[in-house]
Structures are given as structure tokens and as C-alpha cells.
Amino acid sequence: MGKGVLLSKVLAVMTAVMTVSSVSGMIIMLIIYQREYKLNPPTRPPTANATVPLPTGLPPSMRLPKNLVPQRYDLHLQPLLYTQTTNTTNQTLAFKGSSNISFLCVERTGTIFLHSKDLSLTENTIRVNDVDQGKVIPVSGVTQHMNETNFLEIHLNGELKVGSNYTLFIEFKGVLGDDLAGLYVSKYTEKSTTDRVDDERLLVISRLQPTDARKVFPCFDEPAMKAEFMVTIIHREGTKALSNGYFKESNSVDIDGELWEISTFHQTERMSTYLLAFTVSNFKYTSSHHDRVEIKIHARPQAIEAGQADYASGVTEKMLSFYEVYLGRMYGFKKMDLVAAPDFGGVAMENWGLIMFRESALLYEEGVSSITNQEWIATVVAHELAHQWFGNLVTMKWWNNLWLNEGFATYLSYLGVDHLQPDWNMENLMVLNEIQTAFQVDSLASSHPLSCEENDIQSPSDITEQFDDISYSKGAALLRMLADYISKGSFILGVKKYLDALQYSNADDRDLWEHLQQAVDMNFLKVEEFMYTWTNQMGYPLITINTTTGAVSQQHFLLNQTSTYDLVWHVPIRVRKSGDNPSIVLLKTSGPETKADFRANHNQWVLANLNCVGYYRVNYNPENWARLLDQMETDPQEIPLINRGQLIDDAFNLARAGHVNVTLALSTTRYLRNDTEFVPWEVAIRNFNYFLLMFDRSEVYGPMQAYLRNQVQGLYQHFENVTLASSVPDSHSDQYNQINAVNVACKHGMPACQTMVQELFKIWMLNHTNIIHPNLRYSVYCQAVALGGEEEWEFAWRMFQNATSATEKDKLRYALSCTRKIWLLNRYLEYTLDPDKIRKMDAVSTINYVAENVAGQALAWDFVRAHWTYLSQEYGGGIMSFASLINGVTQRFSTDFELQQLKQLQSAHGKQGLGSASRALEQAIERTQANIQWVKQNKRTVLEWFKGELRRP
Structure with a gap:
């Protein structure tokens, strides 16, 4: 026992010594390591890159991902239809094609997203090539999303790498529809020069704005995804193909036993997909001369032969030269083709180098088209050229x-x-x-x-x-x-x-x-x-001026002032006092601010927004309104012409919004009995149209008609001699005001005017000689049909069917809506469902014409509701057209019952069912609510005012 204890003590001492020595050594080593670490820090060994998975799934929004940038499309299209048909023709309303898209990858991906809608794809032909590596990247699958995204999703067995260039080849087929969108079929009749039946002609035409390029070929269909386009069109022998690029060459080939022409076009500049365009037709053209650009106007052969394209040809050449000088930049293409399409969903489309128009916006026929048609053509051509x-x-x-x-x-x-x-x-x-x-x-x-x-x-x-x-x-x-x-x-x-x-x-x-x-x-x-x-x-703001104190303020102008928004604008106010020079004031606060520019002395008046350059309305204190109205009564020339119109327009709309009494607005029109200028009369007529819409189903209508008949008498007599001679005045604005005089006088029962239009129309019916001046036909046709019966309506319908001028057809199409016979209006509404009677592009405006007629308002509204699903499917794709239908058929709404009907329509179809008409319906509801309130507040006052005016000497 004693020996064991001794050994344990020795062992313990030795262990302690060794432990101390070890700890001391470790401390020394640590000190040395830290010193060496500071002098020579080690290099960290490389670590392996983390594997980042490729993005999967749909994009987070309805926009395409930004990982691919298109560079160029090599596009081949082959419309299969025949432009001329016979009893043995096997007509095919379809097209097929292929697209080879060159693109750059800017973010690695294993999926290609682009757009495709209503196209049948040949999936086994889809190929993705790595241009830089010269190899094919296998496609593992294709998904076409049938929702509003229109996404075409191409799955790859491989990866697209950043900075690398690729091509995507796709073959596809599509239908040549008649919906006036994408690539579609239009038709017209060539009048026979023999005893044969008139021949029907077909043509292929495109309209891709805003999102219908995807209906023609798979593409990156967003405006910022620009690319160059090389287009080839394969078309029937004897037809002519056009596209954006300058024509390159055409070769005839035999395909399955039939002769086809292959037309190729030079590469375009970088542009958005919605600007691409194509036609295949038997059209002819007229050309005009420009220093560098080949300008051609294409249309139906008989329209070209009749010289209907000559006016637009001259306008195009002059307008193009003006823009080049004004903008300091030359037009970028070698050629410019303008095409008059018999069927076109919009007014026109600015496709780069190949502009499309509906016929009435491009074709002008001397002796048939009016000054309004002429101005419209010039303005539309100018608009589309500016788009270049x-x-x-x-x-x-x-x-x-x-x-x-x-x-x-x-x-x-x-x-x-x-x-x-x-x-x-x-x-x-x-x-x-x-x-x-x-x-x-x-x-x-x-x-x-x-x-x-x-x-x-x-x-x-x-x-x-x-x-x-x-x-x-x-x-x-x-x-x-x-x-x-x-x-x-x-x-x-x-x-x-x-x-x-x-x-x-x-x-x-x-x-x-x-x-x-x-x-x-x-x-x-x-x-x-x-x-x-x-x-x-x-x-926009309402500027309120107190000319006694010089105070000026601004507020958001709304017809229904129950809505409040805290909005302030920077408003440049051009102002003039009677007898003084103009000045300009910038109002940047809601105010009121006191400015000497707005303070008047004694009987001095203040007029703001000179020449209406500002986007705002103006209200004044009652004293200044009285002075301005007195000036218009005594010497209206002291106030600039456009401001005379502005004062009327502002007063009427201020009255609608409750800022001034309605009698003030009506008082602005008193002086018109002595004014023959177009601008104030036009403004007054437009504003009175609102009163007519609100009151033409009430007891107010009679006194209002009598007042307007009295007011227009001087204007009608001013133009009476030239009107009876089927002639027009020289001045452009006077020609417009002559039309106003006839419209207002006849519509409101002036016997001399009504007799005149009936006689002129009767001469045409009996002698088949139309002596009515083109400027007056719109008014005379309408009033004659309104005053007549079935015989006049049927005659107008026959003339409409036989007319060869688009502008003449438009005048007659409007006139047919003017009849007061309910059964004829119902028949006419049914015609809008038959494209052989009323072209699809004209259906919406025709329904709106019927709704303008007080006899047709309820008919049109019931018709739209009854056929809503059909109309939205067949006619709802055109830009602005379906929204304009809602606006047109509801413009007279001013009762609680009509408001309830609007809300029922909204509830029944929802935003998705309403589509592009959703906002228009919201606006119609708001407008109807404002109308209801306004009529309740003002009906009695308006009635008494008109009665009082009729008692004035």
C-alpha cells in the first residue's frame, strides 16, 4: 500500500511537469504563428462555384422576360387564297409560313419565351441553333399558353449563354379571318364593263397594332424589342405583294403543280413588330415624285382609274418634304406605299414604308367628296406621315x-x-x-x-x-x-x-x-x-379669376364635383385686359394669389387663355362675365375669334359642373343671331347638342327648337342664295358654316330649309341626276330621309349599295339612320350583323348613328345588350371601336332607370367580359350620374329661359 502511494506521487509530479511544459510550448508556438501570419498571411484555397439553377416557370408579369434580345427576323409568308374566284376554285382562307429569328442572349436561360396567338405550329420543325458554336440545342418541349399572355414557351435540353448569338426556326399556319386584325381578308367588287355579273375580288392585308403581330408569326411582340426584318411573300401568280422594305426581286416557281411568285424585299431598319405590314392584291397605283422617295398610292383599279388617289398622292409628296425640313431629318426608307383598304378596322395605320388607310381616309373624288372629306384625308395622311x-x-x-x-x-x-x-x-x-x-x-x-x-x-x-x-x-x-x-x-x-x-x-x-x-x-x-x-x-384645372381683387386660383375641374382630388398644375395663363397688351402669368399653387394682371378697372374686361393655348377652363366673377357678354353683343371682333368659341364652351361646361348658373351659359349664345363666323357657331351647336340629348324627350324640346330656329335664321339667310344654287362660298370656314346653317335650320323645323332638301332629293330620285353639292349631301340626305318615308329610305339604300366612292357611301350610310320609322331603324340595325350589307369596320359607327336619332336611341341600346356577346367577339378587337360603341349608345342617358341598366350590364359581364370597353362603361356610368343630377337641378330653369327668350321682341 505504501509503495503504491509513492508511485502515484511520482507519477503525479511528472504529469504536472509535462503538462506545464506542453502548455508553455503551445503558447510559444502560438506567439510565433501569429507573428509569422502577420508577416506572411496565407492564401486562401479556391472554393467551388455554387451551382445557380436556371430560371424556371412563367415570367412574374404578362411581359416577356428581358433575357433575349431579337436582332433580325427572316420571315416567309404564303397566303393560300385566290384573289379571283370561279366556280371551280378551291378557296383556302389560310396562310402558312416560317420564321428564322436571330437573337442575343443577355441572361442565361433554358427556356425561350415569345408570343404566338391562334397559330398552329409544326413543333418537330422548331430548331434552336447556337450560331457561335455551330451546334443545335435540342428542344425538349413546347407550351402555348392560351390565356391573355399569348406566351409561347420553348423548353430546351441545354442552356443559352450570356453574350452568345442564337437562331430560332419555326414553321406555322394560320387562318385568314375577317376580324380586321392580324393578317386578314378584305373584299371588293369590280364593276363589270360588259354584261357579266360584277366580279368579287379578295385581297390579303395586315393590321398588327398593337398586339396582333403574334397572330401572323411567333415573335417578341413588344415595342421595345426592335429588330430588322427580311420579308419574303409567296403569292399567287398575277397578284402583287407589298411589304415595308423596298422591293428586291420576284421569281415564278411551281409548287404542287401551281405557279406562284416569290417576292423578296430589302431588309428594313430596326423597328417594332407592330409596324410590320403586308398586302397581296390586284390593286393598281398612282405615283408622285419626290427627290429621294418613291411614293405610290395603291387602291382598287377602278378607284385609281377614276383619279381618286390623285389628291392623296400630291398631299403625301408635299407633306413628306415639309416634315423633312421641319424636323431636320430625312425619311429613312427609299419608298413609301399608301394603301386604301376596302376593309380596315382603324382609320389608318402608320406601318413604316407601307401605310394602310380605310378608303374614306385616302380616296378623294372630285364632284363627289366634300370639303370635309378633303380636309380629313389631308389630316390623316399628315398624321400617319408624322408617325414615320x-x-x-x-x-x-x-x-x-x-x-x-x-x-x-x-x-x-x-x-x-x-x-x-x-x-x-x-x-x-x-x-x-x-x-x-x-x-x-x-x-x-x-x-x-x-x-x-x-x-x-x-x-x-x-x-x-x-x-x-x-x-x-x-x-x-x-x-x-x-x-x-x-x-x-x-x-x-x-x-x-x-x-x-x-x-x-x-x-x-x-x-x-x-x-x-x-x-x-x-x-x-x-x-x-x-x-x-x-x-x-x-x-385639368379650372382657373378662377376675380377681376375686382385680382385674385386667381385653380382647382381640378370635374363635371361631377362630388369627386375630390388634391391636384395642382403649373399653369401658364396668357391674359389680356381690354385696351391693354397681353401678358403671361405662371400659377404654380392652388391659390388664391393676387396678381395685378387680373385686376380690371371700371368697365374693363379681362380675358384669360388667349387663343386657347392653355389646357384649362376659366371662370370669372359675375361682373367680368357680364362685361365679356356685353362686348360680344356690341362688337364681338374685339375678342379673338377662337376665344369667342372658348367663352361659350367654358360657360356651358361650367354650368354642367355647377360653377355658374345655366342661364349664363345660354346667354352666351344670344349674340350669335348677328355672327356668321364658323368657330362660335360650331362650339354653340356642339354644346346645344348636350341640351338636345338631355331634353329631346321632354317638354323642354319644343321651346328649345323654336329658340334655335330663331337664332339660325340670320345664318341660313346669309348662305341661302349659294345654297339654293347648289353652290358653296369660297372661304373654307364659311363652307363649314354653310353646312351648320342647313343642319340646324332643317333639324329644327325651318320650313324653307325642309322644302329645299326635299326638292333636291326628289330631283335625284326622279331624274337619277344628283345636283346636290358634295358639301351639303351629308345634311340634305339625312334631312330628306328623316322627312320622308319608306320610298326615300329604300332609294337611299339602293344608292348606298351602288356607290363606288367610299365618301359617298359614308354619307348615305349616315342618312339611312335618320329615318323616324321605327321598323326601318330596326331593319337597319339588323343589317349591321351582316358584313355583306354593312362592312364590319362600319358596324359600330352605324349603330351609333341610329343611337343619335331620338327615335332610335332605345332601339340601339336594346340591340347592343341583346347582341353583346356576339358583338364583343366579332367586333370588339378594333382599336377604340368597341369603347366608342358604349359611348355612342349611352350618350343620351339621364334617368335612374338607364343608370341601373348600365350597372346591370357591368355586373353581368365583369371586367373580363367587357375587355377594352371596361373603362368606357365606367365613364358612361359616371357621365349618366352627372346627367341625372344636372337635369334634376336645371330642367325647370332651362325651360323658363327658353320660354322667356321666345317672348323677347
Whole structure:
């Protein structure tokens, strides 16, 4: 036991010594390691890269992913139909084709997303090639999404790498429909020169804006995904093919025992898919001469032979030269083809190098077309040519900034036509046609900003809704105001910088402000800050001026003031006092602010918004209104012509919104009995149309008709001699006012006018000689049919069917809606469902014409509701058309019962069922609510005012 204890002590001592030694050694080693680590830090060994999985699943929104950038399309199309048919022709309303898309990968992916709609794909022919590596990437599967995304999803057994170039080859087939969208069939009749039956001709035509390129070929169908296009069209022998590019060559080939022509076209510039275009037809053309550009107007052979394309040909050449000088940049293509399509869903489409028009917007026939038709053609051609720079050369990045295309084209079209026809007073017409039009939509709480967030616009129906009066008319109005404020010289200089910097690319509104800022020689003016208040806010301001104190303030103008928005604009106010020079004031607060410019002395009046360059309405204190009205009664020439119209328009709309008494608005029209100028009369007629819509089913209508008949008597007599001689005055504006005189006088029961139109129409019916001047046919036809019966209606229908001029057909189509016979109106509505009687492109406007007629209002509304599903499927694809149908058939709504019907329609179909008409229905509901309230508040006052006026000596 003692030995064991001794050994344990020895062992313990030795263990302690060894432990101390070890710890000491470790400490010493640690100190040495730390010193060496600081002197020579080690290099970390490399670590393996983490494996990042390829993106899978659908994109998070309805937009295409940005991982692939298209560079070029090699596109082959073969429409299979025959343009001329016989009893033995096996007609095929289909097309087939192939597309080889070159694209760059900017984010690695194993899936290709693009757009395809209503196309049958030959999946076993889909090939993806790695151009850089010279190898094929296998396709593992294809998914076509049948929802609103229209996504075509191509799954790969492999990876697309960043910076590498690829091609995607796809074969496809599609249907040549008659829906006026994508690639579709149009038809017309060639009048036989022998005893044979007239021959029907077919043609293929395209309309791809905004999202229908995907119906023709699989593509990256977004405006910022620009590419170059090499197009080849395979078409029947003896037909002519057109596309955007300059014609290259054509060869005849035998395919399955039939002769076909293969037409190839030179490569286009970089452009968006919606601007691509094609036609195959038996059309002929007329040409005009330009220094560098080959201009051709294509149309039905008989229209060309009759010289109906000559006017547009001359306008195109002159307008193109004007824009090249004004914008300081040459048109980018070698050729420009303009095509008059017998069937076209819109008015026109600006496809780069191949512009499409409906016939009435391009063809003018001397002795048949009116001054209105002539001006319309000039304006539409000018609009589409302006798009060659604004929309084609520089394109908006996304549809939320559509106004950069449409607002610019609308604004420039007035400058262009004014250059060609300075005696037409296009500045005044722009105020009437664009500014006052935009005001009506923009005074509703259901309006929308000119520029909205990209994410707010996703689906095709969202996109279609952007094609409205806000994008077109308000966009143009704001550009006009901005050009006036910063000076027209600075404006065009900035616009040139914008075009130079962004050519063949895409832009948003900030790009425009940036380049305009570079041109503005005013450090205190921040263009973006100024314009943001106008483009990113809905609506417009009402400027209220107290001329006694000089106080000025602003508020959001709404027809229904129960809606409140805290909005403030930067408002440039051009103002003049009687006897003084004009001045300009910038109002940037809601106010009131006191300004000497607005303070009047004694009997002096103040007039704001000189020449209506500002996008706002103006209200005054009662004393100033009285002085302005007195000035118009005693010497209206003291007030600029366009401002006489502005005062009437502002007063009527202020009365509708409850800012002034309705009697003030009506009083602005008293002086018209002594005024023969077009602008104030046109404004008054448009505003009285609202009163007619509200009261033509009530006891107010009789006294109102009598008042208008009295007021127009002087105007009718002013033009009576030339009217009875079936002639017109020399002045452009006087010709318009002659039409107004006949319209108002006949519509409101002036015996002399009604006798005149009946006699002229009867001469035509009996002698088959039409001596009615083209300017007056629209009015005379309508009033004669309204005053007549079945015989007059049937005659007008036969003349409509036989007319060879599109403008003449339009006049007769309107006249047929003027009858007061309910059974004829019902028959006419049924005709709109038959494209052989009323072309699809005219169906919506024809229904709206019937709804304008008080006898047809309820018929049209019931017809639309009864056929809603059919109409939405067959006619709802056209830009703006279906929304215009809602607006047209509900414009007279002013009762609680009608409001309930609107809400029932909205509830029954929902947003998805309403599609692009959803916003229009919301606006119709809001407008009807405002009408109901206004009629209840003002009906008695209006009735008493008209009765009182009839008692005046």
C-alpha cells in the first residue's frame, strides 16, 4: 500500500511537469504563428462555384422576360387564297409560313419565351441553333399558353449563354379571318364593263397594332424589342405583294403543280413588330415624285382609274418634304406605299414604308367628296406621315407612353396641313377637334393620366384602352401648350435633339423632357417639373379669376364635383385686359394669389387663355362675365375669334359642373343671331347638342327648337342664295358654316330649309341626276330621309349599295339612320350583323348613328345588350371601336332607370367580359350620374329661359 502511494506521487509530479511544459510550448508556438501570419498571411484555397439553377416557370408579369434580345427576323409568308374566284376554285382562307429569328442572349436561360396567338405550329420543325458554336440545342418541349399572355414557351435540353448569338426556326399556319386584325381578308367588287355579273375580288392585308403581330408569326411582340426584318411573300401568280422594305426581286416557281411568285424585299431598319405590314392584291397605283422617295398610292383599279388617289398622292409628296425640313431629318426608307383598304378596322395605320388607310381616309373624288372629306384625308395622311418619325424612328418603350406616338402625330398633323393650306385656319380647328374633345373625357373622375406606370398596362385589353382621346387629343394639346410656353423655336430644337439621340430606339417621356431642357434658354424653367403636373396627373384645372381683387386660383375641374382630388398644375395663363397688351402669368399653387394682371378697372374686361393655348377652363366673377357678354353683343371682333368659341364652351361646361348658373351659359349664345363666323357657331351647336340629348324627350324640346330656329335664321339667310344654287362660298370656314346653317335650320323645323332638301332629293330620285353639292349631301340626305318615308329610305339604300366612292357611301350610310320609322331603324340595325350589307369596320359607327336619332336611341341600346356577346367577339378587337360603341349608345342617358341598366350590364359581364370597353362603361356610368343630377337641378330653369327668350321682341 505504501509503495503504491509513492508511485502515484511520482507519477503525479511528472504529469504536472509535462503538462506545464506542453502548455508553455503551445503558447510559444502560438506567439510565433501569429507573428509569422502577420508577416506572411496565407492564401486562401479556391472554393467551388455554387451551382445557380436556371430560371424556371412563367415570367412574374404578362411581359416577356428581358433575357433575349431579337436582332433580325427572316420571315416567309404564303397566303393560300385566290384573289379571283370561279366556280371551280378551291378557296383556302389560310396562310402558312416560317420564321428564322436571330437573337442575343443577355441572361442565361433554358427556356425561350415569345408570343404566338391562334397559330398552329409544326413543333418537330422548331430548331434552336447556337450560331457561335455551330451546334443545335435540342428542344425538349413546347407550351402555348392560351390565356391573355399569348406566351409561347420553348423548353430546351441545354442552356443559352450570356453574350452568345442564337437562331430560332419555326414553321406555322394560320387562318385568314375577317376580324380586321392580324393578317386578314378584305373584299371588293369590280364593276363589270360588259354584261357579266360584277366580279368579287379578295385581297390579303395586315393590321398588327398593337398586339396582333403574334397572330401572323411567333415573335417578341413588344415595342421595345426592335429588330430588322427580311420579308419574303409567296403569292399567287398575277397578284402583287407589298411589304415595308423596298422591293428586291420576284421569281415564278411551281409548287404542287401551281405557279406562284416569290417576292423578296430589302431588309428594313430596326423597328417594332407592330409596324410590320403586308398586302397581296390586284390593286393598281398612282405615283408622285419626290427627290429621294418613291411614293405610290395603291387602291382598287377602278378607284385609281377614276383619279381618286390623285389628291392623296400630291398631299403625301408635299407633306413628306415639309416634315423633312421641319424636323431636320430625312425619311429613312427609299419608298413609301399608301394603301386604301376596302376593309380596315382603324382609320389608318402608320406601318413604316407601307401605310394602310380605310378608303374614306385616302380616296378623294372630285364632284363627289366634300370639303370635309378633303380636309380629313389631308389630316390623316399628315398624321400617319408624322408617325414615320414619332412612333417608327423613335418608339415609346411601352404602351403607357403611347402619347409620345399619337400626341406628337396629332399635333404635327395640324402644322403640316396648315403649311399646305394656310387658308384652312387649322389652329382654330385643332382647338375644336382636339382640345375641346379631350376636355370632355378628361373632366370625368374615371379619366386617366397621360403617362401612367408601366405595370398598370399589362394585358392586350389594357393596351387597347390606351388608344383614346387622352393619348391622341390631350397629348397634342399639351405639346401645343408647351411649344407656346417655351417658344416654338426652342421646342423644335429640343425635338430634333430627341430624334437624333434616340433614332431606331425607344423612349419614355423623361427622354423627351431631357432633350427639350437642353434647348430651353431659361435656367428657371425645369421642363420635366413643369410637364409632370400635366402628364402624370389626370384631368385639368379650372382657373378662377376675380377681376375686382385680382385674385386667381385653380382647382381640378370635374363635371361631377362630388369627386375630390388634391391636384395642382403649373399653369401658364396668357391674359389680356381690354385696351391693354397681353401678358403671361405662371400659377404654380392652388391659390388664391393676387396678381395685378387680373385686376380690371371700371368697365374693363379681362380675358384669360388667349387663343386657347392653355389646357384649362376659366371662370370669372359675375361682373367680368357680364362685361365679356356685353362686348360680344356690341362688337364681338374685339375678342379673338377662337376665344369667342372658348367663352361659350367654358360657360356651358361650367354650368354642367355647377360653377355658374345655366342661364349664363345660354346667354352666351344670344349674340350669335348677328355672327356668321364658323368657330362660335360650331362650339354653340356642339354644346346645344348636350341640351338636345338631355331634353329631346321632354317638354323642354319644343321651346328649345323654336329658340334655335330663331337664332339660325340670320345664318341660313346669309348662305341661302349659294345654297339654293347648289353652290358653296369660297372661304373654307364659311363652307363649314354653310353646312351648320342647313343642319340646324332643317333639324329644327325651318320650313324653307325642309322644302329645299326635299326638292333636291326628289330631283335625284326622279331624274337619277344628283345636283346636290358634295358639301351639303351629308345634311340634305339625312334631312330628306328623316322627312320622308319608306320610298326615300329604300332609294337611299339602293344608292348606298351602288356607290363606288367610299365618301359617298359614308354619307348615305349616315342618312339611312335618320329615318323616324321605327321598323326601318330596326331593319337597319339588323343589317349591321351582316358584313355583306354593312362592312364590319362600319358596324359600330352605324349603330351609333341610329343611337343619335331620338327615335332610335332605345332601339340601339336594346340591340347592343341583346347582341353583346356576339358583338364583343366579332367586333370588339378594333382599336377604340368597341369603347366608342358604349359611348355612342349611352350618350343620351339621364334617368335612374338607364343608370341601373348600365350597372346591370357591368355586373353581368365583369371586367373580363367587357375587355377594352371596361373603362368606357365606367365613364358612361359616371357621365349618366352627372346627367341625372344636372337635369334634376336645371330642367325647370332651362325651360323658363327658353320660354322667356321666345317672348323677347
